[in-house]
Amino acid sequence: MKFFSSSFILYSMDDIFTGIAQAVQLIASGDAALYEIIWLTLQVTGTALLFATVLGVPFGAALGLYRVRTRGLITALLYTGMGLPPVVVGLFVYLVLSRSGPFGSLGWLFTPSAMIAAQIIIAFPLTAGLTMTAVQSVDPALRVQARSLGATRRQEIWTVLTEARIGVIAAIVAAFGGIISEVGAVMLVGGNIEGKTRVLTTAIVLNTRTGDFELAIALGLILLTLAFFINGAMLLLQRNALD
Amino acid sequence: MRLAVSLYRLENLCKSYDTRTVLDLNALDVHEGEILALVGPSGAGKSTLLRLLNFLEAPTSGTLAYRGQTIASPVPLDVRRQVTTVFQRPLLLRGSVAENVAYGLRLRGAHVNANVAQMLERVGLQDMAAAPARKLSGGEMQRVALARALVIEPRVLLLDEPTANLDPYNVTLIEEIVREQNRARGVTIVVVTHNIFQAKRLAHRVGLLLNGQLVEIADTRTFFEAPQDPRTAAFVRGELVY
Secondary structure, three states: OOOOOOOOOOOOHHHHHHHHHHHHHHHHHOOHHHHHHHHHHHHHHHHHHHHHHHHHHHHHHHHHHOOOOOHHHHHHHHHHHHOOOHHHHHHHHHHHHOOOOOOHHHOOOOOHHHHHHHHHHHHHHHHHHHHHHHHHOOOHHHHHHHHHOOOOHHHHHHHHHHHOHHHHHHHHHHHHHHHHOOOHHHHHHHOOOOOOOOOHHHHHHHHHHOOOHHHHHHHHHHHHHHHHHHHHHHHHHHHHHOO | OOOOOEEEEEEEEEEEEOOEEEEEEEEEEEEOOOEEEEEOOOOOOHHHHHHHHOOOOOOOEEEEEEOOEEOOOOOOHHHHOOEEEEOOOOOOOOOEHHHHHHHHHHHOOOOOOHHHHHHHHHOOOHHHOOOEHHHOOHHHHHHHHHHHHHOOOOOEEEEEOOOOOOOHHHHHHHHHHHHHHHHHHOOEEEEEOOOHHHHHHHOOEEEEEEOOEEEEEEEHHHHHHOOOOHHHHHHHOOOOOO
């Protein structure tokens, strides 16, 4: 497969359709390099999402459930974090992981680990902040009702969380969307190294720059399709949680 | 005349939020097996009293004794689980009608037994068992809430304006079930209502609360026909009392 191309020209809609056709062909052909990119994308984003969920959901739930004195400040920080430009996160992680940085000895820079770290930072405010909102939106009277029906403190919290589960799933979906489509951070800290740290978004940037539009379109389509199916799966989960 | 055995005994009980005192009772007994109605204008402290009786809140001062034991926090779980409240709003959980009714049983680790089906039938919702609870009408939701409270077989059932805003059919049905639970199972019932007719229909005794204080408590007949306090007389006549 050709990842570099000298043709910088794309004129008409025809070329776009050609691109789409080629994309389908490329996917069908089982191109090894392409599947490597897809696999790495899923690995990086999946791992980051897992960490952001495991850390962010309990954190957000605790913020929503308990009266914390610094909640205002934490909320402001989380909301700021939700709008954090990925490229700024990338820069920060780059500096921290660079050889002279505090975690330089880890040797993570330009590896998938650095990309995962950056994406966790991007995703965490989303999972935590939106979980907090979801938990806060559960009617406080429902907690009293649960206690009145004999719930222990732990059962009461569990009841609130299950009531908020649609919002919690939405938080995870939002975080997923935020990081799978993100390019600035993974580009900076991963370096878009072929066969090592190249993911779908960074490959699209590269192929567009080099004028290899068919490939860029193909990758874009794959990214969209992936996002569609993963979101669809989470939506199904959400629908089961409805009623 | 039944022999009055105290289930609850409240003495010099005071409940304040910040500096505002919402409840200030010299003495109040709730008898085992009775239906006690508490009436009074909004803000009289009726709902606060129910929360105290459900051990959801602790009194600021004074004593609250339940079955001869002074209750101090933390209230033992097995004591807490003898009492439950049906609130004015049904406060149902996501999920089906049957899941809602089984909630209290699941909390107790009990098997979701035939009682759920039986209770659903009693409230006339056996055909709705699988329906999403929050899509029911107001009256149906309140019947689910009542079934959810009764399925755990409480010793004490507290009702906080259980039929406000409901149509006569639902009011009648709910009152019927409440009366039946009291008669057949000896459930002690304290009902807060602003509807004095409901108090008259249901209760063995009625108490009037005003500004956090108990003005008068008497058997239903005396309360309505020969009240001691002029404020009770005025309230019963449907006049405003402050």
